[in-house]
Amino acid sequence: MTPEVRLLGIDPGLTGALALLSLMPSGPSLAVADMPEVHKTIDAAALADLIRHWPRPDFIVLEQVGPQPRDGVRQAFSFGQSYATARTVALMLEIPLHLVRPQAWKGHFRLRGGPEGKEAGRALALRRFPASAKLFARKKDHNRAEAALLALYGAERLLPAGSLPDPDRVGGVATAGGVAAPGQPLPSPRAAGVSG
Template identity: 55%
Template sequence: MTAAPEICIAAIDPGLTGAICFFFPALSDRVSVEDMPVVNGEVDVSILARRIRQLAPTFIVVEQVGPMPRDGCRQAFGLGTAYAAAKATVTLCTVPLHLVTPQVWKRHHRLIGADDPKEAGRALALRLFPASAEHFARKKDHNRSDAALIAAYAAAAITSGRAE
């Protein structure tokens, strides 16, 4: 009798200041989180693809982002380019891709309506993943915590078939 393969969920918070998280639900108190690889002001798809292939996730969840009314043209273009690069890289790595909007995963974690949603998300990541607290130690690590929380959402919702 062979053991079932271990599930690895990767989650990407796209953007040049975004992050990628690898989460093994069997080790639920820890995650591996890295800042988005960037070179010359663009996502380094070569390094991103290498990391995806090294850890061979079962599936990848990418936050489905769009421009915000307050974003300037340059910021919106940069975010859109990074989002497209993340999606294309996942597709070329032939890993199943799921998209999730910020509203869905934030509602799942009850972060909508928080006084400081970024800090609330970072605090939640610290509680959920105490063995990986060093990844979320600084206030500016909120993008890492977002990637980790997207992975936790995926573990709870997608693997159970309850994804929205």
């Protein structure tokens, strides 16, 4: 098993969050932060500074979002701008970036979209990360929960089999999916690049 692997999950909205999942032989640890915002935009400098001050992640798992039919023009533009800022910061920090559509990671955990799915995601994060329950205590912490689940999705889908402390029990609760196919090598930073 790799001595330590770190994955950073990013929920890129203005009210989004970041979650750094560290997988260690002694067990997983989790740190979360709300998305830094200034004048109703993501503060790119503060976001980069926050990521630099945490232990360097091996991968960033960023939710690849797009406009929804119900979004107004202003909301769609704001969300797109937030996503672009988070993606640019990740690329500038030269950390391998994996883009994942909401349908993929939510499907992996059997979560629905909409408000019900947000609360179900928070409940799942509380179950999967019981030692970090205080990070998801409030109903509005659903974005923190989504960032943590994005990092967990990366651990379960991007890392080779056998590299997790216990592939069936990351975070203390049985996984919803599984890990990458046995024998699949961990991609090098240059080979990982940006994927969808």
